[in-house]
Amino acid sequence: MNVFGEKWTFTSFGESHGAAIGGVLDGVPAGLHIDFDMIRSELERRAGKGMVGVSTRAQHEPDEVEWLSGVLDGVTLGTPIAFIIRNKDARPKDYEYLKHTYRVGHADKVYELKYGIRDYRGGGRASARETAARVVAGSIAKQELAAKGIRIRAELIQVGAETNPAKFADTIAAYQKDGDSIGGIIECRINGLPAGTGEPIFDKLQAHLAFAMMSINACKGFEYGTGFGGVTQPGSEINAISGGISGGISDGTEIVFRCVFKPTPSTPKAGIKGRHDACVATRAVPVVEAMTALVLVNYSA
Amino acid sequence: MNVFGEKWTFTSFGESHGAAIGGVLDGVPAGLHIDFDMIRSELERRAGKGMVGVSTRAQHEPDEVEWLSGVLDGVTLGTPIAFIIRNKDARPKDYEYLKHTYRVGHADKVYELKYGIRDYRGGGRASARETAARVVAGSIAKQELAAKGIRIRAELIQVGAETNPAKFADTIAAYQKDGDSIGGIIECRINGLPAGTGEPIFDKLQAHLAFAMMSINACKGFEYGTGFGGVTQPGSEINAISGGISGGISDGTEIVFRCVFKPTPSTPKAGIKGRHDACVATRAVPVVEAMTALVLVNYSA
């Protein structure tokens, strides 16, 4: 389903090559002043403005948000905030040849199995374009959190085998030149979250963060604190490393988690035409932040 | 909160040293024949019967399930199935000295912060004892899935740095002897799941699996398919490895995921008395299967 959260309920809609994508954010309190410039800036981060290895389309589609409801004179009304981004640059012809073809590694086949029908135009809902709506909603959540002193900051910490950020651009450019693609790891840090956020049994904070991250296209893993690497450390040594969460509940220290993004399988090297990224992880950074923010505003305490 | 799932809704309750732990499983169809022997056997796996490095208590607490409702003559009625396991071996005195002490790495402190009150008796809800109720509910789910040809099988694939299963017992015994503890990685495989299970955007199958696994105590990470290791593989190579899920939806092939469990921080080496396991991952195996089953029965298709 296309609904996320029970307190701040975010409904996402829109096919990547239909009339528009958009969302409805219900549960935002009245009286929040919206910083539209920040939202534009977040959409530019997602579009990969000025980044290496990003497809032409992403850079040239100006994501203009049209606000339909919930905001009056820049202030939230407490009613649902609906917004759309029109698909100006829709070029279905690029994909026409795929009408009777399944793209390897893409969800096209399972979609047709499930729905008995397939919107072959650019992946339909499965397209990464859907994440633009998440970024808009998440930006509003981030503004609410920032007003409470809670900061979320994600960054790329690994591209392929490379862990030196200064070399990420060159690494990506090399794969792009080769008609190939490569994965990456994003690390996200949450600061200022009061101790006591989370629930002890099923609704653990790390469970909701994992759910949100794994709902992002191409994310193949989530870990926090000592993560997978911690498997070799005995209990006597990792004692003090909580990753900011203890028993499912924030403990007041910095929360650190990581997630891994696989490379896109649709590459020229794999024989797939179209416009795709050499490293989707670069553009996933603001999406990770947005989903983190949507998780946090859904907790009461 | 203590409720999991919307179709098969499982409510868990009980403090580890209170009168009883238990659960209510609502949404189970009428007419399912319950195999009580299998449930007993799953509880013995969770209790670590015959395993190395397991605390005395776990091995000696006979988890006897008392069925309160929802089953008549061994067949489900379609009404909520309520069950309890009494805490026979409750020995609160062991923990009396902790009344005014916080255990390092435990959730005691955040609990008191959050609730203003603390049930110091053996970790209260945070205790791993709560997972016995998950195993009972998950066993019923597994029986329903088995009847449809869906099989779930988890196993320990790594203990500390050791990846040879033949050496796991020795490795654990060594840490136990040292008064220490060690983590492990569990791999879970799902077979027979029809293609089409899952939802494309937020309710992706991998997101629900990650949520369920991260809700288990001591689980620090989740990955599926190529996972974290895949970060070094270019798109042209990992193309065909889906991990059984594509675009959030099962594709009909075997689903494979892994999760990592940290060692318990309450060890003699860390100065904590009590009864604890040298490697909690061994006993987490049936819990991973149980939670996987509860995820799968909550999807319609």
Added chain:
Amino acid sequence: MNVFGEKWTFTSFGESHGAAIGGVLDGVPAGLHIDFDMIRSELERRAGKGMVGVSTRAQHEPDEVEWLSGVLDGVTLGTPIAFIIRNKDARPKDYEYLKHTYRVGHADKVYELKYGIRDYRGGGRASARETAARVVAGSIAKQELAAKGIRIRAELIQVGAETNPAKFADTIAAYQKDGDSIGGIIECRINGLPAGTGEPIFDKLQAHLAFAMMSINACKGFEYGTGFGGVTQPGSEINAISGGISGGISDGTEIVFRCVFKPTPSTPKAGIKGRHDACVATRAVPVVEAMTALVLVNYSA
């Protein structure tokens, strides 16, 4: 909150004098052929086209639906269906004088209490205009139900003290002439619903129908079967009258329920300018049908 249903999840948005109202309907199966003419016709019923006592605005606002997603070539894709109706005839000036005035009997005051801010423009979300989005979503639900042989038909059965339908128009016209308004009772009948729809304890069919009807503006009461009138009949006599629901579950016979709508308090006689209906119950008929349809598609069986 502005979200209804868990299987077919309908999210409603839009202030009556903002840019647009609209909705997102998630969970509609793929492959349903949408009859757009039927939806237009239902919106005209709600607008009171050709009816007595209806405000000028309602009759002249042509509710044109703009479809944003979820439908391709008239067939549903299985993805969320988003639609908007622009507020062409927005005339905020009519309400300017209310900026610092509370309208008697209106929700303005509680809104300001609750949200600390008030969208004084025509009642904001509290306006009956919001029901247009319900009618669009409900119409799609009705089309799905009709394809399964389930028919929903509501009609006005009482206006003030009048129970002769032939005299309803005259009765309403008399109140309108007097600058006053009057209430009405709507009866709704569901036919073709298979026995077994509903749940026995909390999620009884009648509970969900009551919830849906009481969520419509101005609805002050709900009853089914023998209803309030049945209080004087002994058990030996009403035995056989189930109203189509037994123990919370449909029994396969016709379901009959009624709901009462109070007159609008904003009348010229009460000193309130603006454009209002003499009998809101007349236009509530398709809204009652729409909400009934949204209840029924949210049950699985």
Added chain:
Amino acid sequence: MNVFGEKWTFTSFGESHGAAIGGVLDGVPAGLHIDFDMIRSELERRAGKGMVGVSTRAQHEPDEVEWLSGVLDGVTLGTPIAFIIRNKDARPKDYEYLKHTYRVGHADKVYELKYGIRDYRGGGRASARETAARVVAGSIAKQELAAKGIRIRAELIQVGAETNPAKFADTIAAYQKDGDSIGGIIECRINGLPAGTGEPIFDKLQAHLAFAMMSINACKGFEYGTGFGGVTQPGSEINAISGGISGGISDGTEIVFRCVFKPTPSTPKAGIKGRHDACVATRAVPVVEAMTALVLVNYSA
């Protein structure tokens, strides 16, 4: 399903002639002092202690609550509160003759249709006995509300055609003597609820109250404020009567609603043996209060 509420989540279980009925109440804050005497007293009201026309069984079944979790030394822990009431007086033989008989007006037939299996023992889940668990959970909710100055008080205001409370006992006794049964109307008043409780669109306060009341066995209608009677009053007159709710949100004044309960169809006059009440409405009074309390604790503000 058997789960009510999202903030205070109440799960009910148990067949009337199985081992026990009970419930789990999740979401109760830590630190609430439980008044067990008040709960016992509420259960006696539900059992009809000292009332006319109540079946022998109800009066003689001493509903003893066994507390399983969530409470330590009389104070809530913030963990799920589980409780059971054993069915001591279970006498399945009384119903043995019904094993192959459907009781007229009862839900037996639809249950078998829906579940393919039937727990013929005394109505199974459909029995009014299930409401005892609601009363226990609702009593805890009432205690929380009382601590905030919110009072709920329901009373019987009509039995058959009789509206004089002094004559209710005689009226019921007459129907009982005749081997028949009769319906009644209960009025409930909520005082002290702060203005601002409720939501404007679907989750209106009156919608949730209607849902909760219509989920009680034998309830055939709900109305608030002017209700069905108000249909004859013009808008100019009913202006000021809000019933305490405006636009779905409490306005700070007393909330008044009514619901009607039909007579039990299982009477000696209808040829049904067993133990049944002459007027179920008398014993429904504390159930109405309990469900009202469960609605109110599920709102945040």
